[in-house]
Structures are given as C-alpha cells and as structure tokens.
C-alpha cells in the first residue's frame with residue numbers, strides 16, 4: 001500500500017536511484033539535473049513503508065502555473081497505479097493552493113521512440129493535453145519536446 005507525502009531532502013538519493021534504474025527513459029546526467037532542480041521545487045514522493053517508490057518534482061512558475069519537471073515510478077513498481085496516485089495527489093495539492101494549469105514536457109512522438117509511447121498514454125489518461133511540439137528543443141539535444149497542459153482547479 002503506497003501513500004504520497006511531501007519529500008524531504010533525505011529522499012533525494014532514493015529518487016536519483018529510481019531515475020538511474022530507468023535508463024531507457026532518463027539520460028545519465030538526469031540524476032544531476034534532478035539534484036540541481038530539487039532545492040527550488042516542490043517535491044513529492046510515493047512511499048511503501050520506508051521505501052520511496054515514486055517521485056514528482058514540480059516547479060511553481062507563478063501563483064497559477066506549475067510545471068512537473070520530473071516524474072518516475074521505480075521500475076519494478078510501474079503500471080500498478082502508483083504514478084496515477086502520485087499525480088492526482090500533486091494536482092489536488094496544487095489546486096488547493098490556487099494553481100490553475102499544470103504543464104508537462106515529455107518526448108514527442110516525432111522521436112519515434114517506443115518506451116515513451118506508454119509515458120504519453122499515461123499523461124493523456126491523466127488529463128494532460130498536448131498543445132505543441134518544440135523541435136529542436138535546446139535543453140534536450142536531438143530530442144523533440146511535446147508540451148502538455150492540464151487545466152485544474
């Protein structure tokens with residue numbers, strides 16, 4: 001049984017380990033980027049007992065807009081509803097605080113890279129609507145970016 005709570009700094013290493021365990025999804029420098037983003041973001045984790053099994057790192061852009069920068073579920077726990085529980089908890093917390101739009105960037109279908117088909121299906125099923133493709137997207141050399149938004153609140 002998993003629950004969602006606000007992350008503490010001591011969770012960062014477990015979150016980095018989750019990311020390292022998903023090399024088909026995250027480049028080797030992502031744990032470093034995650035650590036750099038962490039202090040300036042709102043961070044949540046899914047936990048099963050003492051174990052961190054999911055993470056969401058959210059940059060608050062304005063009182064109305066937040067951006068999910070990083071989200072992942074531990075490889076051996078994917079497709080069991082943990083990501084849905086995490087995203088819905090994060091969205092509910094943000095909506096309570098007055099956020100109206102949540103943004104999400106992911107690999108665009110133009111990349112024709114199979115692992116991200118399930119990722120995009122996940123975000124679509126969670127109410128995120130693709131609004132644009134950015135190609136090239138300078139922060140991700142060689143990888144087109146799909147911008148999604150979910151109106152909330």
Ligand SMILES: CC(C)(COP(=O)(O)OP(=O)(O)OC[C@H]1O[C@@H](n2cnc3c(N)ncnc32)[C@H](O)[C@@H]1OP(=O)(O)O)[C@@H](O)C(=O)NCCC(=O)NCCS
Nearest residue numbers: 025072073078079080081082083084106118119121122125
């Ligand atoms: C994306 C991710 C966070 C979702 O978390 P999760 O716990 O696996 O997802 P859930 O079990 O809550 O939901 C699964 C949903 O994903 C989608 N999905 C999963 N696998 C799928 C597949 N093979 N084909 C199509 N859709 C799929 C479905 O929409 C499914 O919804 P359903 O239960 O209504 O059918 C997680 O799988 C993950 O870490 N993926 C790798 C890293 C990643 O892509 N991160 C996001 C980067 S933008």
